[in-house]
Amino acid sequence: MHSNCGFRIFVNNMDLKSIEELKDEWTFLTKRLEAQFGEAPDLQAILFLIGVQELGKGPSNFSKDQKQDLMHIATCRLLSTYGYYELDGLDEDGWPHWKRIGKLPVLTLKEQDLVLKRAVLDYFRDN
Numbered sequence: 057m058h059s060n061c062g063f064r065i066f067v068n069n070m071d072l073k074s075i076e077e078l079k080d081e082w083t084f085l086t087k088r089l090e091a092q093f094g095e096a097p098d099l100q101a102i103l104f105l106i107g108v109q110e111l112g113k114g115p116s117n118f119s120k121d122q123k124q125d126l127m128h129i130a131t132c133r134l135l136s137t138y139g140y141y142e143l144d145g146l147d148e149d150g151w152p153h154w155k156r157i158g159k160l161p162v163l164t165l166k167e168q169d170l171v172l173k174r175a176v177l178d179y180f181r182d183n
Contacts, residue, residue, distance in 0.1 A: 078170065081177050099169065102176055106130035109183070110152060125151070134175035135160075 089105075090096040097105070107126025108115065110133050118126065132141040132154035140158040147153060163171065 075170070078173060078177070082173050085177060085180055099172060099176070100127065103127040103130040103172075106133065106176070106179060111150070113150065129154070131172070134172060134179060137175060137178065138171075 085102075086096045089102070104123060104126055107128070107130040110129050111126060129152055133152075135141050136143070136154065138158075140156060140160055141154040142157050144153045144155040
């Protein structure tokens with residue numbers, strides 16, 4: 057997906073076939089991660105993993121607030137591929153900070169889930 061394509065267009069253009077394909081790809085990814093980590097992760101756990109990857113400091117014992125920050129980092133990183141966020145820099149501790157550069161459309165929870173899962177799949181394919 058390119059940055060000039062909006063979420064709403066993406067979601068509206070998903071037919072049953074493409075939703076089934078997304079589900080199949082998602083199942084494949086979660087099984088691959090389950091083999092690696094010992095349990096099947098949900099979307100939140102995968103966002104956490106992406107956040108740790110983007111932080112670049114390796115595994116650590118993170119506080120509850122840091123875990124939430126890592127999931128936020130992941131979400132911003134994923135949505136940056138759609139042109140809604142860009143990296144603003146790193147703070148003194150090396151944590152990335154993002155700024156919103158596009159207005160996010162209002163989506164239902166199901167639509168949000170589809171968009172994030174597609175972005176996660178693209179992230180793992182490209183990284």
